[in-house]
Amino acid sequence: MEFPLFNGEEARTWIRRCNRYFQIIPIPEEQKVPLASVYMQGREFQSHLEKRGMPSWSKLILIILKMFEDLDYERVVSEFNMLRQETTVHEYLIKFEELESHMLIFNKNLDETFIMMKFISGLKEEIKGYVATMNPTNLDQAIVLARRQENMVNALLRKTNQQQKSNQNKISFRPQNKNLPYKPSFKPSFKPREESTQPRRFLKKAEVRARKEKNLCYKCDEPYSPGHRCRFRQVHMLMTEE
Structure with missing residues (x-):
């Protein structure tokens, strides 16, 4: 797995990839910034490090966001509080983790329970209720429960759609042209009585x-x-x- 390269664009995406890299490959805290600086392009940032030295990883994130993103504490808090799941749990989690990392930049002591409850409150209604009733104790448990419920909801929707299609195929409709007479699909089992050909007597x-x-x-x-x-x-x- 290669360390992500930063060229001055999409700073938030680069920070998120770096944090995932550090989760998969344990790197000592004091070595994170030297490693990241090797994969950062641009004289502006390199000159900043030469003048001020190597900051901590959390401070480096803040510096990058201020240099390459219009990062504002009030805007970050507003986006974090207004975040809602619109598509899948996976896509919602990606955006949530990105905003969570920005929140932790300004407040390292952010309560884990608060983060977990914020994640649950932003889920879709059909997922949020199930996760809340299971009483997860941390964010990881809440994520597992959300994905499980999402799979159950999707399976139920697929089954319902299949039943509806099956029922539609069984329904027979009358001709669309109202001027045409309706012809039943069955034939009468009786035969009409034959009229007598004998003359009247x-x-x-x-x-x-x-x-x-x-x-x-x-x-x-x-x-x-x-x-x-x-x-x-x-x-x-x-x-x-x-």
């Missing part, structure tokens, strides 16, 4: 009497019995002789 009184004596149907020539169903559904007219 007019029975005279004698024919009615004869059919009654022979126990025949008035409509067809088949024997009549209770429950008889005639093959021909016709309208018959009985005619009487005067």
Whole structure:
């Protein structure tokens, strides 16, 4: 892992990378500034070190921010208090650590519990409540809990989206053109009754009497019995002789 190079631009980013380097590779406090000065370009800064000597790492950070950034205590405090998570926990943590390092420049004795509570208060609502109820005792625990809850929320959102897409695929819609008739997707199981093609018959009184004596149907020539169903559904007219 190489030490980051500073060319006078993005001072805050460079300081954050240096602090991460020192976290991964332990460097004695008195060797941090000599190491960092090797990777700092620009005669302005080098001349400053020649005149005033090697400061401590915390003072060096303050010098760099004043030289290359418009660092103001009130502005740093305002940004730190107004910081809120807008995207992921990871991106929020990067910005939080950057502002935290600036706060520590002005106040080295900043309470760790205060920093942890500020981190929790800036989280999204669906993450903040869970982290607070777990009662973390330090910032590292709060970060772990925040990432865990973020993963759970994202998994739940993915599952919900999949269910919604599945339900949408099952829904059938009517034609968008209102002028078109709606055609059901099912077919009726019954068949329409066929109309009789037999001509209408007019029975005279004698024919009615004869059919009654022979126990025949008035409509067809088949024997009549209770429950008889005639093959021909016709309208018959009985005619009487005067």
